[in-house]
Amino acid sequence: MRVLIIEDDTILCESLKEYLKTKDIVSDYLPDEREYFNYLNNYTYDVIILDLVLRYLKGEDILKHIRSKGISTPVLILTSKENISDKETCFTFGADDYLTKPFNLRELVLRIKSLSNRSHIHSLIKIDNITVDIDAQVIYKDSEEVNLSKIAWNLFYLLLKHRGEIVYNDTIMGYVWGDKPSSDEIIRTYVKMLRKILPPDAISTYKGRGYKLNL
Template sequence: MKILLIEDDKELGQSLKNYFELNKIETVWLWDERNINNLLKVYDFDVIVLDLILSFSRGEDIISLIRSQGIKTLILVLTAKNSLKDKEVCFQRGADDYLTKPFEPKELILRIKALSKRKRIDSIITIGDLTINTDAKTIKKGDEEIKISKTAWDLLILLIKKRRDIVDTETILNYVWSGKAVGDEIVRTYIKELRKILPPDSIQTYKGRGYRLI
């Protein structure tokens, strides 16, 4: 799971990031919300955790911005604002959950995991003569199980999540390699690995743009 944390309190933000990652939740932490558009262009998040009281923007306006761009990523508001009216505004603008500060860290984790399940892809996916079980992390052709590397599996899951959409190379690099200093060639290497086990022409290449799973 990968989440975006938008929190301008650097002490709290660092503490939350550390706690999330202890619980195996990969976290991109944004303390200057003015950079949100850049992140949303290149990352695919499961959940956005958003404070309302920020340095340069109102969290409510960020919710509206995200939804106006057609981004359906689930949003959990985490804030000291606790009136019913505050909650109403956020839900009307497109928030999916709302937790007030102070809070129990364990509850926050539970809420994030519950939200992430809402957008889960089907657990059983068929591509040609292959059956992919995303829960068991298996790929089978008939009774034969096909093995691929963990990196190829992560790439396959991203392509499945965005099936029939073109996924640009930058999004792939950030999702699979989390911004590590790797280039386009490594993407081509793992696309090649997937093509060896998928039916012919399952992955289409759009030169200079990205890849699409049909």
């Protein structure tokens, strides 16, 4: 899972990043919120965590702009603003959840996971002799469970979320590997693993660009 944190408190962001990492949640944070649209255009996120009180822009305006561009990624507002009028504004603009500071880290993780689960594609998908159980993160071929690493699953899930679309290598690296070293060659290795499991021509290669799932 990968989240984007739009928050200008770098100390809080670093603490959040380290804690989320212990829960297998990769995170990017933007101390300069003006970069948010560039990140959303170039990377895929499961949840966006958004503060309302920022250095240059209003969080409410960012939320409104995100939704106006058709970005449906769940947004969790994390802010010190606790008035009901602030909450009403954010939910009207398309927020999915609202948590006030100070907050409990465990509760934050529970809310992130809940939002991510809500946005998941159908939990059980059948394609020819392949069955995909999204919730269990398992692929079955001819009713037999396929031994799949976590990295291979994350790559498959990313392609599945965007099936029919080209998923670019930079997006794959960011979503699957996060801060860990990766390369086009490493991606190719895991694509080969998936091709051994999936039907022929299930994954198209766009040389030097990315991959597309055709299921």
